[in-house]
Amino acid sequence: MADAYLSEIFSSIQGEGPHVGRRALFIRFGGCNLSCGYCDTGYARERTPSFKIFSDSRSSGEREVPNPVACREVPRMISDGPDLPDIVVMTGGEPLLQADALGEIAGELRMRGCSVHLETNGTLSENLESVRPVVDFVSMDIKLPSMLGGIDLNDRHAEFLKAMEGLEGYAKIVVSESVGDEELDKAARLLASVNPGLPVYLQPVFVGSRPDIGARDLGRLQARLARELHDVRVSVQIHKILGVR
Numbered sequence: 001m002a003d004a005y006l007s008e009i010f011s012s013i014q015g016e017g018p019h020v021g022r023r024a025l026f027i028r029f030g031g032c033n034l035s036c037g038y039c040d041t042g043y044a045r046e047r048t049p050s051f052k053i054f055s056d057s058r059s060s061g062e063r064e065v066p067n068p069v070a071c072r073e074v075p076r077m078i079s080d081g082p083d084l085p086d087i088v089v090m091t092g093g094e095p096l097l098q099a100d101a102l103g104e105i106a107g108e109l110r111m112r113g114c115s116v117h118l119e120t121n122g123t124l125s126e127n128l129e130s131v132r133p134v135v136d137f138v139s140m141d142i143k144l145p146s147m148l149g150g151i152d153l154n155d156r157h158a159e160f161l162k163a164m165e166g167l168e169g170y171a172k173i174v175v176s177e178s179v180g181d182e183e184l185d186k187a188a189r190l191l192a193s194v195n196p197g198l199p200v201y202l203q204p205v206f207v208g209s210r211p212d213i214g215a216r217d218l219g220r221l222q223a224r225l226a227r228e229l230h231d232v233r234v235s236v237q238i239h240k241i242l243g244v245r
């Protein structure tokens with residue numbers, strides 16, 4: 001029986017990736033092992049004394065619950081709160097830092113008929129192995145060094161891509177105006193060497209409700225990645241455009 005440090009639970013639409021537009025319940029775990037310059041969930045990078053459950057996507061009807069919470073309590077809290085959609089998204093922070101807790105909560109929600117989607121920074125391959133039986137879909141980040149103050153995670157991403165084989169999912173590369181051709185080429189070679197068929201979503205950093213990089217530049221980056229990869233898509237986070245969580 002594990003305990004979890006959560007950041008928030010809320011119901012909204014999935015704003016990115018192949019399941020964009022579908023209603024989903026988001027369970028955001030607290031704590032992260034990275035420090036990305038573009039992080040838009042800074043409040044979830046550390047474990048906090050409590051977390052919030054929102055009853056809808058506009059943040060009304062919230063209540064606060066102390067951390068850590070017993071995992072067996074989380075499904076009950078969810079049925080007391082937002083209606084349970086078909087998809088439950090385990091996000092963060094970095095949810096795989098709490099793999100035992102994630103596995104326990106995901107297992108219970110799957111028994112209720114939910115499809116469990118995992119959003120991860122793609123650095124903790126061993127932890128992915130441990131939750132593999134209860135995860136249906138994986139959104140994995142490929143972090144470019146320019147987004148991480150020069151830190152190169154390619155080796156860890158390579159391990160993660162191998163661990164992901166056989167699971168449904170995609171890779172996401174977040175880009176800004178400052179992205180370099182060389183780091184993008186390196187990411188493309190990495191993906192091509194492990195799983196060239198994996199869909200890759202090229203996603204711009206947002207400043208407010210606008211992407212910080214224009215359509216022409218995104219098209220150029222897409223073409224560059226497509227020299228190595230079969231399925232590269234440009235995508236934006238629609239929840240930011242719509243102004244929902």
Ligand code: SF4
Nearest residue numbers: 032034036039093121
């Ligand atoms: S991995 Fe995600 S949560 Fe962690 S710092 Fe980067 S963007 Fe933020």
